[in-house]
Amino acid sequence: MQKNYLILFLVFTFYSCKKTASPPPLPQVNSFYKSVITADDRKTITPEEARTYHVNKTYQYEYRTGNSGNYEYNYDVKGISSRGDSVCGNINVQGKYGAGILTSDTVAEVEINTEWISYGKLKATDKQGNEYHLIVK
Numbered sequence: 001m002q003k004n005y006l007i008l009f010l011v012f013t014f015y016s017c018k019k020t021a022s023p024p025p026l027p028q029v030n031s032f033y034k035s036v037i038t039a040d041d042r043k044t045i046t047p048e049e050a051r052t053y054h055v056n057k058t059y060q061y062e063y064r065t066g067n068s069g070n071y072e073y074n075y076d077v078k079g080i081s082s083r084g085d086s087v088c089g090n091i092n093v094q095g096k097y098g099a100g101i102l103t104s105d106t107v108a109e110v111e112i113n114t115e116w117i118s119y120g121k122l123k124a125t126d127k128q129g130n131e132y133h134l135i136v137k
Helices: 002-016
Strands: 063-067 070-081 086-094 097-104 110-118 121-126 131-136
Touching (some): 070 097, 086 131
Antiparallel strands (some): 086 097
């Protein structure tokens, strides 16, 4: 008799448990922050960035956009190439890395990727692997 109740209980439990649907996926957060800075970022300011556009002449950056903890800064830079040529240009930086455009007497425009190496000093490389040592103006 107890065996019958046990079987009945197991059958009841098995059929009464409903499978629950998986929870709906979380909505994607729309953000104007990009994970990688490109040289084209410095050419235009999007409407989202324009809302947080900030200029402060006390600091070396030309302007910044974004919110606290996630700023993107724009700098004028100058420096030398690995061949000894004098270069100057404009870059955008977010965190430790950035990108921009350099010009010199020998090169019209070259796109670079940058990395902070010290306060106000950056190391940059172009697509051909040429290296540049830059300082913020």
